[in-house]
Amino acid sequence: MIHDFSYDIAVIGAGAAGLAAAAETAKSPFRTVVIDREDQLGGILRQCIHNGFGLRYFKEELTGPEYADRVAALAAKPNVEFKTGTAVTEIKRLPDNGFELLAFSAAEGVSRIRARALFLGMGCRERNRGNLAIPGSRPAGIFTAGAAQKLLNIEGMLPGKSAVIVGSGDIGLIMARRLRWSGVEVKAVVEIMPHPSGLTRNVVQCLNDFGIPLYLEHSVVNIAGRERVQYVEVAPLDNGIPQLDRQFRIECDTVLFSVGLIPENELSRQLGVELNPATGGAIVDANLQTSVPGVFAGGNVLHVHDLVDFVSEEAADAGRSIVHYLDGTLNSQANPVTVSANLKYVVPNKFNTGEKGTYSFRPLIVSDAATLEAELNGRLVWKRKFTYVKPAEMLKVELPAEILNESGTLVFRLQEEA
Amino acid sequence: MEKKLICINCPIGCHLTAERSNDSDAWSVTGNRCPRGELYARNELTDPRRVVTATVRCNSELMPRLPVRSSEPLPKRYIDALLNRLYDMEVKIPVKRGEVLIANVENTGIDVIFSCDCGK
Ligand SMILES: Cc1cc2nc3c(=O)[nH]c(=O)nc-3n(C[C@H](O)[C@H](O)[C@H](O)COP(=O)(O)OP(=O)(O)OC[C@H]3O[C@@H](n4cnc5c(N)ncnc54)[C@H](O)[C@@H]3O)c2cc1C
Ligand code: SF4
Numbered sequence: 001m002i003h004d005f006s007y008d009i010a011v012i013g014a015g016a017a018g019l020a021a022a023a024e025t026a027k028s029p030f031r032t033v034v035i036d037r038e039d040q041l042g043g044i045l046r047q048c049i050h051n052g053f054g055l056r057y058f059k060e061e062l063t064g065p066e067y068a069d070r071v072a073a074l075a076a077k078p079n080v081e082f083k084t085g086t087a088v089t090e091i092k093r094l095p096d097n098g099f100e101l102l103a104f105s106a107a108e109g110v111s112r113i114r115a116r117a118l119f120l121g122m123g124c125r126e127r128n129r130g131n132l133a134i135p136g137s138r139p140a141g142i143f144t145a146g147a148a149q150k151l152l153n154i155e156g157m158l159p160g161k162s163a164v165i166v167g168s169g170d171i172g173l174i175m176a177r178r179l180r181w182s183g184v185e186v187k188a189v190v191e192i193m194p195h196p197s198g199l200t201r202n203v204v205q206c207l208n209d210f211g212i213p214l215y216l217e218h219s220v221v222n223i224a225g226r227e228r229v230q231y232v233e234v235a236p237l238d239n240g241i242p243q244l245d246r247q248f249r250i251e252c253d254t255v256l257f258s259v260g261l262i263p264e265n266e267l268s269r270q271l272g273v274e275l276n277p278a279t280g281g282a283i284v285d286a287n288l289q290t291s292v293p294g295v296f297a298g299g300n301v302l303h304v305h306d307l308v309d310f311v312s313e314e315a316a317d318a319g320r321s322i323v324h325y326l327d328g329t330l331n332s333q334a335n336p337v338t339v340s341a342n343l344k345y346v347v348p349n350k351f352n353t354g355e356k357g358t359y360s361f362r363p364l365i366v367s368d369a370a371t372l373e374a375e376l377n378g379r380l381v382w383k384r385k386f387t388y389v390k391p392a393e394m395l396k397v398e399l400p401a402e403i404l405n406e407s408g409t410l411v412f413r414l415q416e417e418a
Numbered sequence: 419m420e421k422k423l424i425c426i427n428c429p430i431g432c433h434l435t436a437e438r439s440n441d442s443d444a445w446s447v448t449g450n451r452c453p454r455g456e457l458y459a460r461n462e463l464t465d466p467r468r469v470v471t472a473t474v475r476c477n478s479e480l481m482p483r484l485p486v487r488s489s490e491p492l493p494k495r496y497i498d499a500l501l502n503r504l505y506d507m508e509v510k511i512p513v514k515r516g517e518v519l520i521a522n523v524e525n526t527g528i529d530v531i532f533s534c535d536c537g538k
Contacts, residue, residue: 055428063471063487064485069515069535155482156483181472201424201425
């Protein structure tokens with residue numbers, strides 16, 4: 001039997017993003033449902049038991065579970081219903097502008113959920129060894145860093161006795177310390193780039209504190225072992241090419257991959273939401289509305305964030321936009337926003353004339369003196385200096401309404417100072 | 419004497435320079451964007467500290483382990499012993515976020531507290 005439900009707003013995903021969006025829609029008279037396939041609220045935050053969350057959003061340094069509880073409490077209002085342990089499997093637009101979701105839970109079976117507006121907060125998934133194509137056998141003991149984090153922190157199981165971590169993303173760095181603190185030896189972190197891809201603070205407190213070597217511009221060229229991993233072979237890179245004559249062996253029984261995250265947009269594709277190849281997430285306007293009217297997005301499903309605080313801020317903005325959309329007061333005229341020099345992407349990709357705008361960027365360069373500039377129709381209208389920029393850290397700025405006073409194209413670029 | 423450090427108190431990761439003349443033991447700190455960086459540098463050079471996070475076994479049906487943390491950064495020299503103590507424990511639910519698991523670790527005035535609620 002299929003159960004039918006109907007709400008004004010459906011939020012898919014109860015991570016930092018979904019909960020922050022729901023905390024905003026809760027302030028309106030509209031009825032919201034928040035759906036997550038996990039039994040607990042908080043998404044990835046549940047397994048991030050380390051501290052370092054919330055300094056900006058809650059003005060306090062919290063662990064992941066503490067941050068999750070705080071945002072969940074903000075969303076727990078009478079007009080918000082939670083459906084946990086419920087996976088959304090299908091999603092479609094209805095002819096009358098609403099949406100219909102098919103969801104499955106062990107408790108309720110199949111549900112058909114209708115809503116007039118949607119918030120996409122499905123987060124992201126990890127890239128794995130398959131995406132990298134490292135040669136070698138397929139022994140046990142190979143994990144993504146996030147899967148190992150869940151195993152250790154939620155289920156309380158050790159992934160192995162001695163580990164090599166491939167990739168220096170934040171999850172891998174955090175896991176290096178977690179493993180060490182759990183009695184697992186961490187032999188090395190191997191990174192192909194000349195600089196670490198995680199935050200500097202994590203290199204300091206997760207590697208340097210324990211004397212764990214970080215091999216920059218090195219690549220794992222082989223994973224060996226029959227039933228269980230026995231060792232990896234690592235080679236230095238010269239212009240991206242492994243120097244096999246200088247390769248060396250590191251004995252270990254576990255290999256963790258921390259090589260990046262990909263926004264989880266299967267459901268967005270079903271809706272026909274237009275995606276941005278530079279982010280892997282939806283193309284959105286200044287209201288965080290996607291190309292499908294009534295569908296909004298925020299958090300890691302939109303672009304990969306290193307700071308949960310930015311996730312919550314962005315999703316809260318989207319939550320407010322959803323209320324305006326349902327009120328019929330959303331301004332949706334949209335001018336293009338793009339990037340040129342030294343920036344990988346900008347979110348959002350459209351601006352509304354005469355409204356202030358919040359923009360997030362991913363820099364392509366490492367620099368300790370750079371200026372972010374904005375040009376409207378070829379005229380320099382705004383700039384700001386940064387004393388540190390690096391690909392590991394997202395930049396986020398606000399442009400005042402007075403600047404965006406005419407329609408046209410807004411282009412951002414990052415200039416390195418001599 | 420001059421020492422270079424990176425502040426780990428927030429994700430900005432300010433590059434700090436701490437200087438001190440040979441006849442004084444007061445460090446003067448530059449490069450910090452907020453007062454926490456100055457404090458961090460002083461502590462790091464005299465008595466380095468870290469927030470400790472871990473999990474403890476418990477008797478809940480839902481959560482095999484519960485996340486815990488030190489209420490403040492703990493002097494590094496106490497961390498290993500504290501972790502061993504935590505890994506040997508088994509706690510009884512219910513517990514509340516913020517509730518104290520171990521009070522006053524090594525007389526530092528720092529507690530170990532639960533990072534989440536667990537009722538069943
Ligand atoms: C390991 C790790 C360490 C981090 N460390 C820090 C840190 O120290 N400091 C910091 O500020 N930030 C940190 N971050 C970043 C920050 O925590 C995340 O960016 C943020 O929590 C992501 O929130 P989200 O809601 O976008 O995604 P998620 O938390 O991933 O939430 C997405 C939710 O959607 C659900 N979902 C997806 N698809 C479906 C579906 N079809 N049906 C039902 N439910 C679905 C998932 O179950 C999940 O609960 C870290 C991130 C990771 C992964
Ligand atoms: S000095 Fe302040 S702003 Fe800089 S990293 Fe430390 S806490 Fe952050």
